Amino acid sequence: MKEADTIDATLFREQEEQLQSMFSAFEDELQPNPERIEKTMSNLRFGEVVEESTEFMGEGVNAGLSELANKLGKLWRKK
Amino acid sequence: MSEAQTDADAELISRCLEQGDAGYEAFRELLKRYEAMVYATSIRIVGDRHEAEEVCQDTFLKVHQKLSTFEGRSSFKTWLFRINYNLCISRRRKLAKKNLHTEFEEDAVSGDAVNSFNADQKRAATKESVDVTLSNLSESDKEILTLRFITGLSLNEIADVLDLSLSAAKMRLYRAMNSFKKEHTSPTSQSNQGEK
Numbered sequence: 001m002k003e004a005d006t007i008d009a010t011l012f013r014e015q016e017e018q019l020q021s022m023f024s025a026f027e028d029e030l031q032p033n034p035e036r037i038e039k040t041m042s043n044l045r046f047g048e049v050v051e052e053s054t055e056f057m058g059e060g061v062n063a064g065l066s067e068l069a070n071k072l073g074k075l076w077r078k079k
Numbered sequence: 080m081s082e083a084q085t086d087a088d089a090e091l092i093s094r095c096l097e098q099g100d101a102g103y104e105a106f107r108e109l110l111k112r113y114e115a116m117v118y119a120t121s122i123r124i125v126g127d128r129h130e131a132e133e134v135c136q137d138t139f140l141k142v143h144q145k146l147s148t149f150e151g152r153s154s155f156k157t158w159l160f161r162i163n164y165n166l167c168i169s170r171r172r173k174l175a176k177k178n179l180h181t182e183f184e185e186d187a188v189s190g191d192a193v194n195s196f197n198a199d200q201k202r203a204a205t206k207e208s209v210d211v212t213l214s215n216l217s218e219s220d221k222e223i224l225t226l227r228f229i230t231g232l233s234l235n236e237i238a239d240v241l242d243l244s245l246s247a248a249k250m251r252l253y254r255a256m257n258s259f260k261k262e263h264t265s266p267t268s269q270s271n272q273g274e275k
Contacts, residue, residue: 012256016256019256019259020228022228025209026206037111040110041110044143045103074133
């Protein structure tokens with residue numbers, strides 16, 4: 001706590017405000033990106049389908065399929 | 080973070096836990112609310128657009144998987160960014176090990192910035208110069224400035240995400256702001272920006 005106490009509160013606030021103003025240029029990046037959102041939703045559904053379809057299988061098969069699903073998922077994302 | 084936003088998150092989370100399409104639709108809403116923020120944060124911590132996209136997806140897949148275990152001890156936003164931050168750091172380490180990534184991909188963000196801001200060149204220029212300055216800072220400075228000014232976390236939330244005390248987070252942010260200011264006004268930084 002000692003170190004932080006030595007920070008001049010006014011100076012800290014001024015610095016924050018100054019940087020805040022510069023970083024406000026990034027606001028456009030904070031808009032939802034439909035393409036990325038749909039990609040994530042597809043991956044989510046894909047992952048769940050694989051999980052459901054392997055539930056009834058043995059552990060060894062499950063582990064293999066899970067690895068395969070991960071790899072396919074990565075390939076899918078690269079599309 | 081406003082109380083209204085926290086309440087809205089809580090409501091969305093409980094809807095996400097419903098079975099079937101209702102759950103998916105609620106999760107899509109959660110994505111709309113946070114995905115861009117997670118991506119903008121990831122790209123600056125990981126330093127590579129493609130890897131950041133993967134980290135962003137991994138973050139939400141993990142969130143979906145773990146959502147039922149979220150106890151609400153911290154805000155959802157803090158919980159989400161703790162997951163995201165850890166995945167970013169882990170990805171950055173893996174990249175460093177593989178030597179696939181040695182330097183921040185300087186055009187990782189600024190390319191998009193310039194394309195989408197032809198109509199507002201001054202703003203695009205500010206954004207580019209801030210990104211160049213950020214890329215010249217230490218990883219630690221870059222992380223805390225990103226979490227504060229791009230992700231928009233409060234000091235308390237940053238302390239939680241980085242697992243620091245509030246005073247340590249404040250000191251780290253203070254030092255990072257000073258480094259940023261120094262770097263931003265340095266002649267080297269100015270000339271780098273001029274070359275781009």
